[in-house]
Amino acid sequence: xxxxALGFMxxxxxxxxxxxYGVLGFINFAHSEIFVIGAFxxxxxxxxxxxxxxxxxxxxxxxxxxxxxxxxALSGIxxxxxxxxxxxxxxxxxxxxxxISAIGASFFLQDLIRLLExxxxxxxxxxxxxxxxxxxSVKLGSAVELPFKSLLVIATALLMLLGLYLFVHRxxxxxAIRAVAQDPEAAALMGIPVNRTIALxxxxxxxxxxxxxxxxxxxxxxxxxxxxxxxxxxSFTAAVLGxxxxxxxxxxGGIVLGVLEALAASYLxxxxxxxxxxxxxxxxxxxxxxxxxxFRPRGILGEEVREEGA
Amino acid sequence: MxxxxxxxxxxLYLGLTSLLVLYFPQSxxxxxLFEASLLFIYSAPLPRGTRLALAAVxxxxxxxxxxxxxxxxxxxxxxxxxxxxxxxxLNIVVGFAGLLNLGFVAFYAIGAYLWAIFGSTQANQxxxxxxxPLAPSWFFVFLVLGALAGALTxxxxxxxxxxxxxxxxxxxxxxxxxVIRALANxxxxxxxxxxxxxxxxxxxKPPLFFQPLLEWMGLRPEPAALYPLYFYxxxxxxxxxxxxxxxxxEGSPVGRAWKAIREDEVAAAAMGIPVVRMKLLAFxxxxxxxxAMGVLFAAKQxxxxxxxxxxxxxxxxxxxxxxxxxxxxxxxxxxxxxxxILNLQLLxxxxxxxxxxxxxxIILTLPLLGSYDLSQLPAQFEPxxxxxxxxxxxxxxxxxFRPRGILSPGRGGxxxxGAA
Amino acid sequence: MALLEVRDASKRFGGLLxxxxxxxxxxxxxxxxxxxxxxxxKTTLFHILSGIYRAxxxxxxxxxxxxxxxxxxxxxxxxxxxxxxxxxxxAHMTVLENVLVGMHCRVNRSLLDILLRARRFRRDEKEAExxxxxxxxxxxxxxxxxxxxxxxxxxDQRRLEIARALASRPQLLLLDEPTAGMNPxxxxxxxxxxxxxxxxxxxxxxxxxxxxxxxxxxxxQVTVLDYGEKIAEGSPVEVRGNPRVIEAYLGRxxxxxxx
Numbered sequence: 008x009x010x011x012a013l014g015f016m017x018x019x020x021x022x023x024x025x026x027x028y029g030v031l032g033f034i035n036f037a038h039s040e041i042f043v044i045g046a047f048x049x050x051x052x053x054x055x056x057x058x059x060x061x062x063x064x065x066x067x068x069x070x071x072x073x074x075x076x077x078x079x080a081l082s083g084i085x086x087x088x089x090x091x092x093x094x095x096x097x098x099x100x101x102x103x104x105x106x107i108s109a110i111g112a113s114f115f116l117q118d119l120i121r122l123l124e125x126x127x128x129x130x131x132x133x134x135x136x137x138x139x140x141x142x143x144s145v146k147l148g149s150a151v152e153l154p155f156k157s158l159l160v161i162a163t164a165l166l167m168l169l170g171l172y173l174f175v176h177r178x179x180x181x182x183a184i185r186a187v188a189q190d191p192e193a194a195a196l197m198g199i200p201v202n203r204t205i206a207l208x209x210x211x212x213x214x215x216x217x218x219x220x221x222x223x224x225x226x227x228x229x230x231x232x233x234x235x236x237x238x239x240x241x242s243f244t245a246a247v248l249g250x251x252x253x254x255x256x257x258x259x260g261g262i263v264l265g266v267l268e269a270l271a272a273s274y275l276x277x278x279x280x281x282x283x284x285x286x287x288x289x290x291x292x293x294x295x296x297x298x299x300x301x302f303r304p305r306g307i308l309g310e311e312v313r314e315e316g317a
Numbered sequence: 318m319x320x321x322x323x324x325x326x327x328x329l330y331l332g333l334t335s336l337l338v339l340y341f342p343q344s345x346x347x348x349x350l351f352e353a354s355l356l357f358i359y360s361a362p363l364p365r366g367t368r369l370a371l372a373a374v375x376x377x378x379x380x381x382x383x384x385x386x387x388x389x390x391x392x393x394x395x396x397x398x399x400x401x402x403x404x405x406x407l408n409i410v411v412g413f414a415g416l417l418n419l420g421f422v423a424f425y426a427i428g429a430y431l432w433a434i435f436g437s438t439q440a441n442q443x444x445x446x447x448x449x450p451l452a453p454s455w456f457f458v459f460l461v462l463g464a465l466a467g468a469l470t471x472x473x474x475x476x477x478x479x480x481x482x483x484x485x486x487x488x489x490x491x492x493x494x495x496v497i498r499a500l501a502n503x504x505x506x507x508x509x510x511x512x513x514x515x516x517x518x519x520x521x522k523p524p525l526f527f528q529p530l531l532e533w534m535g536l537r538p539e540p541a542a543l544y545p546l547y548f549y550x551x552x553x554x555x556x557x558x559x560x561x562x563x564x565x566x567e568g569s570p571v572g573r574a575w576k577a578i579r580e581d582e583v584a585a586a587a588m589g590i591p592v593v594r595m596k597l598l599a600f601x602x603x604x605x606x607x608x609a610m611g612v613l614f615a616a617k618q619x620x621x622x623x624x625x626x627x628x629x630x631x632x633x634x635x636x637x638x639x640x641x642x643x644x645x646x647x648x649x650x651x652x653x654x655x656x657x658i659l660n661l662q663l664l665x666x667x668x669x670x671x672x673x674x675x676x677x678x679i680i681l682t683l684p685l686l687g688s689y690d691l692s693q694l695p696a697q698f699e700p701x702x703x704x705x706x707x708x709x710x711x712x713x714x715x716x717x718f719r720p721r722g723i724l725s726p727g728r729g730g731x732x733x734x735g736a737a
Numbered sequence: 738m739a740l741l742e743v744r745d746a747s748k749r750f751g752g753l754l755x756x757x758x759x760x761x762x763x764x765x766x767x768x769x770x771x772x773x774x775x776x777x778x779k780t781t782l783f784h785i786l787s788g789i790y791r792a793x794x795x796x797x798x799x800x801x802x803x804x805x806x807x808x809x810x811x812x813x814x815x816x817x818x819x820x821x822x823x824x825x826x827x828a829h830m831t832v833l834e835n836v837l838v839g840m841h842c843r844v845n846r847s848l849l850d851i852l853l854r855a856r857r858f859r860r861d862e863k864e865a866e867x868x869x870x871x872x873x874x875x876x877x878x879x880x881x882x883x884x885x886x887x888x889x890x891x892x893d894q895r896r897l898e899i900a901r902a903l904a905s906r907p908q909l910l911l912l913d914e915p916t917a918g919m920n921p922x923x924x925x926x927x928x929x930x931x932x933x934x935x936x937x938x939x940x941x942x943x944x945x946x947x948x949x950x951x952x953x954x955x956x957x958q959v960t961v962l963d964y965g966e967k968i969a970e971g972s973p974v975e976v977r978g979n980p981r982v983i984e985a986y987l988g989r990x991x992x993x994x995x996x
Binding site: 033034092093096097100101102103104105106107108110111112113114115116117118119121122236240243247287289290292293294296297300301304 | 417477487488491493496628635703706708710711713714
């Protein structure tokens, strides 16, 4: 069950990677920080509410909603700002250059968050105050117990994914995004405001990451400015696994990776007689990444990677 | 006539700044000025021999002398040297062959752990017979072994990976570095190879083989005082060796091939360059430099653990290369120097200054903004810890505004007319 | 046995059939041209010949040896050189360096020699430089060794590309639109250069060209492609009067008459 929740979180974050990759063709390395920003937003709001004593006053569902929306909003905005400052000037550069900028942005944001939190709260390792609701679980029959935390993550993620799908395929704006992803020049010729569409893509992708951040914080409670790094890499692996640039692929990749990881955590030491233990689960994600890129770079659902021509 | 003025000027400058450092040992500025002399020497319109001589004087005579008086500066100079070597190695990979390696620190770690394991009692954990630690003179053997290990790893890693597209290659190298770190952290079970997060210590230092010579000259310095100088010269020697290797390769078909690959990979292949093989060469060579330095690092620090080899170190070296200009040897050296000084001295200086402010009890009164009691400055605001901010900023700014670096090679080359 | 034998080469890009069972022979001592309307597949064929693309079907033989699946650098080492349609010089390297790079597969690259600055290495480097200068003199770029390739005027860049391609001592030289963008005088000068190459520097030339004067002026054999298929082949005179060729270039029925 945990694996599923983890998988859906990865899927949400992976969406951010995959959308930006589809539209701009490069890896938004700083997406892991966008994700963490969402987590911090959630933490701050909860801590403020707790400090003011009004946490219990609101209905938990309402609180959750506010958290997620706030996380999405701020993450989305930061993502747009990021694009404007660090990526847009490099639009015409070879692919590696914006990647370097993205890495720089990632590092910069990590310390920026630390700085801001340090100045504001004199601490940057935050703990989410617990919400009663989340501690409960739902019992199905006598054997299966589904923790509410995980259900929340899965439910929210599914909703988001559905919403995204509808957005990208059923609205005009969504179609514009798909057009720019396929052929920016033709899209521009058709009158699509490319810059704005790209900014929107970043917003949506960032919002997904932000939502995942809030969920992450609710699920795992402990966050610091650097916690985005590992989930970021793993989600990127998930995106590649499912086929980068491909939205359903990100979801599939995320779930597969999450489940794999959960299985590994539980059974790895058992399978190898204690030699290889649960500490190696991070390892697993990297191994998957390397293997996929070598043997099937297009991922599970992806399209053929185009040949390098002259 | 003009050249001799320059020469004289430089000698004067060197002398002056050395005296400054001598009399103001706490001043970061004095040290910076002294180090800047190297930059001036490099860019002076003097014949190469003269410049080399001046640089040699600065590095081989003046620096050690200053270092003996103020050990802190010697340490900084040694650190700079290590990072210069790392930056030069990464420069070959990123700057010459155009491969973005985000996990360069992995090779550094491999070299370090190699000597750490065999140069300490660690190896006794898995090799019977209580043979370890090896005698200190094995250090030199391990320098070579380390370089070979790095080259081998680079080769093995590169073979499957170099076919990948640039950005994917970058992420995979990042993954590799994290894997190495995870291995270092976890290979203490079932067999204790690396002693996990506890690290390995104490590690053998190289032997003071020249001690008899010194004693014959009537000097009996303490080993503790001798070792910092010893390491400084070792680092200097290695850096010089690396520079020689790079320069020789640059002016050869190999160097030209690398440049061509960086310019236009497809055209390079069509001109008969075995692209993958050349990339592998660059990859393995850069790796070997890092690994050799790793061996030295382990011996110098006497203690290593997985935390010395994180992603941040890799990005730090990358920032150095990008700051100085990808593909430029002098640029890599400059970049390494600037970034190291930034981190070790400036940030720390800032921290100390802020601490001073905090304790001074001063209350700032700003018009419109009201008063602010400086002792209220949050303790968490510790500039020395904000290396990532600096690295990140450097990367973003350099890449947007000066993609060819400060001292980029081939300035003045335009694009071919028409298409492409 | 012809120097170059292409048999039934086909290449598909997704749904687009770029080349359809194209066969072509180039004999030693021959200047052959490949013509056809835009998009006919000429550059695609060149890419297959130089190893940048891999043919889906068919075979390419050079001096009796199959080139299928070889990497571009292996093909160059085997004796085929090329220039590119939209000039792919190494812009940030000097003129001399560009030609030296072209020699890569023919020079001594022993690492040991390089690192030790062995006498053998220094002698080989001097030799290479001398040869490069000879090639530059051949194409009329002597004295400009230290200029940046990217700074050269257009016509000189094309000449440099040829010098670079010649550096690897090819027996067959593929030239992709060598006179594109040139005025008639420059084109004539280039024609003269190409003819001078024959026999002394290369055994055969294969050109892709749009300039009909050049094609008709120096070719021994002309092959015409249209929509990926070979529609005619023969001497310049034969091809010129071929109604299918005229139709391919001018469209069906609208114009009539000959070119």
